[in-house]
Amino acid sequence: MRELDVLPDSAFCVSGVHPLYRSAVLASQASPLNSSHIHSIGPYVAHMPYSALPGSSMAHHMSCPADIVDVTALFELPLTPFCIDGQHPLFTTEAAARNASQINDALPTVLGDYTFFMPSDSLASGVEARNMATSGQSCPEDVLDVTMRLRALWERPREHPYLSPSAIAAIVMCSVLVFGIFVAALSHRSQKTKRNRARVARTKMKQTATGKPPAYL
Numbered sequence: 001m002r003e004l005d006v007l008p009d010s011a012f013c014v015s016g017v018h019p020l021y022r023s024a025v026l027a028s029q030a031s032p033l034n035s036s037h038i039h040s041i042g043p044y045v046a047h048m049p050y051s052a053l054p055g056s057s058m059a060h061h062m063s064c065p066a067d068i069v070d071v072t073a074l075f076e077l078p079l080t081p082f083c084i085d086g087q088h089p090l091f092t093t094e095a096a097a098r099n100a101s102q103i104n105d106a107l108p109t110v111l112g113d114y115t116f117f118m119p120s121d122s123l124a125s126g127v128e129a130r131n132m133a134t135s136g137q138s139c140p141e142d143v144l145d146v147t148m149r150l151r152a153l154w155e156r157p158r159e160h161p162y163l164s165p166s167a168i169a170a171i172v173m174c175s176v177l178v179f180g181i182f183v184a185a186l187s188h189r190s191q192k193t194k195r196n197r198a199r200v201a202r203t204k205m206k207q208t209a210t211g212k213p214p215a216y217l
Contacts, residue, residue, distance in 0.1 A: 012071045013064035020046040082144040086137025090116040
């Protein structure tokens with residue numbers, strides 16, 4: 001079982017199961033209990049945060065909701081090499097690309113939000129890296145072509161994606177800071193008002209005792 005290196009740090013959904021993360025560290029950061037558990041999906045694994053409710057984790061549905069990216073197609077990819085829009089041989093993990101390299105080296109190939117890996121000696125032997133959005137090249141017959149099944153991943157709009165744990169932490173910190181400044185400002189204003197009222201009261205009492213009219217009349 002291997003973790004999919006192609007995935008981003010944000011949460012995702014696979015066959016209705018969500019939110020999932022590519023590593024245990026990311027999943028634990030998204031958990032109120034700071035813990036997670038493993039989901040085995042084909043030859044790969046993903047990680048789900050534990051929720052604060054006893055005996056439960058997160059959501060398991062028949063299909064993925066619209067507000068979180070569905071990467072089911074990525075988990076259906078083989079560990080063997082494949083082709084995307086003429087670019088090959090690609091792998092889902094850096095380790096697999098290194099194993100296929102005679103010099104044990106791999107280079108990342110970014111397509112949308114996802115990073116695939118190619119043995120670096122493939123480039124040296126004449127396999128040209130191409131951009132998914134502009135190439136439109138065909139894949140050779142002897143290499144698995146996954147272009148159509150994956151194209152929807154970077155063409156699908158995501159208006160309300162899940163925030164990454166680091167983004168959530170930053171938002172929380174900023175909110176706490178702003179709230180603290182607001183409370184401090186209110187407290188300072190309240191104290192100033194009390195002091196002004198006390199000073200006016202003392203002035204009136206003093207003027208009443210001496211029989212002098214208030215200075216502001």
